[in-house]
Amino acid sequence: MIDLLEAIVNTDSNSYDKEGVDQVGALLKEKFEDIGMYVKIHRQTEQGNHLEIKAKRESQPKILIIAHMDTVFPKGEAKKRPFSVIGDKAYGPGVNDEKASHVQVLYAMKALKKSGSPAVNNVHIIFNSDEEIGSISSKSLIDEAAVGKDYSLVVECGRPNDGVVTERKGVGHFTVNVTGKGAHSGVEPEIGLSAIEELAYKVIKLQQLNDYKQGLTVNVGLIKGGTSVNTVPPHAEAEIDVRVKNEDQAMNVTNSIHQIAGEEIVKGTRTELTGAIDRPPMERTEESEKLFNTVKETGKELGFTIHEVSTGGGSDAAFTAAKGIPTIDGIGPIGEFSHSETEEYTDLNSLVDRTILLAKIIERLSM
Secondary structure, eight states, X not given: OHHHHHHHHTSOOBTTOHHHHHHHHHHHHHHHHHTTOEEEEEOOSSSOOEEEEESSTTOOOSEEEEEEOOBSSOTTHHHHSOOEEETTEEESTTIIIIIHHHHHHHHHHHHHHHHTOGXXXXXXXXXXXXXXXXXXXXXXXXHHHHTTOSEEEEOSOBBTTTEEEEEEOEEEEEEEEEEOBOEETTTOGGGOBOHHHHHHHHHHHHXXXXXXXXXXXXXXXXXXXXXXXXXXXXXXXXXXXEEESSHHHHHHHHHHHHHHHHOOSSTTOEEEEEEEEEEOOBOOOHHHHHHHHHHHHHXXXXXXXXXXXXXXXXXXHHHHHHTTOOEEBOOSOBEEOTTOSSOOEEEXXXXXXXXXXXXXXXXXXXX
C-alpha cells in the first residue's frame, strides 16, 4: 500500500496537467485490471482522462464510489517535496486530497475479491480528472453513472477522530465586469466614468449579503481594474466565491447578486455579470441519515466511533446528493490540511482502517 501511495504522490497531477493525470490513471488502470476488474477509459482532450471501473463490463451495480485524480499543485511540486513518511503520517502533494483514497479503493476491492465476496459486483467506481476545477467534463459521466444507484460513497479524506461528511455547502463563482469611460484624471476627469467607483459600491453591497449564522458566505476575493494611476479607470472586475447551505439560499443569493449587478450608481457605466451556483449543496436528508447510521454501525463493529461532520468545501458528492441518492462523503483515509504546501498529511494507520471500513460498508449495503 505504501509503495503504491508513494508512486501516485510522486506523480504530479494538477487539474491542467493532462499528462500527469493520465499517468496516475494509467497506473490505476493497470492495478485494477491486475485484480480482474473491467476498466473503461473516457478520453478527454484538455483535462486528463476519466476512469470507469466495475467488476465486469455487464455488471449492474447499486453502489457508486467517486474519487478524483487531480490536485491543486503545479507541475514540479512532487519533485520539490516528494512523498515522505514521518512517524505514522505520510506527506506530499495531494496525499490527503486525495491520493491515499486511490490506494484505499483498490485495496478494498482486492479484499472483497480475495474473500470471494459477491459484493465486489455491486460497485461502480469513477476516477475523474477535474474535481478541483468543478468537474467540468466529468459531471456528465457522474450523472450517467448515478442512474439507478441506491447509494453513493465519496472518498474525500476522512476527518479527524473518525469523522465522515454528511453535509456540504453548495459552491458558486460569479464575475462582475464594469465598463466605464477613461479620461485623464488631471486634465478632464469630469468626462470620465470610473468603473472602479461603480464596482466599489457593488462590492460593499455584495459583502453585506453574508449571513454566517445561516451558513451563507459571499466573498469578493479578487478585484482588478484601471490602466494607470492618472487615468479615470475604464474597466474593473471582481470575482466572487459563494457558499450556500441549501437550495433556497442558492436561489435567493443568486437573485440578490443579479440585483446588485443591475444597479447603476455611477451613471453611464455598464455592468456584466456571469457565473452561477455550479455545485449544488449536499443537504442532509432522512435517507442520507439512514446511510450514515449504517456507516456508523459498521464502524462500531470494527472498533471505530464514527461521527458526522458538516463542511463548507464542495465535492462531487453534491451531484449525487442533488439527485436524491443517499450520499456519504469523507469515507477516505483520515488526514488534514489539504491544499497546504507543507502540512498536508494522511494518517497511515487510517489508510488500513478506512480500507477495511469501506469494504465492510460495501458488503453491508449489498445484503
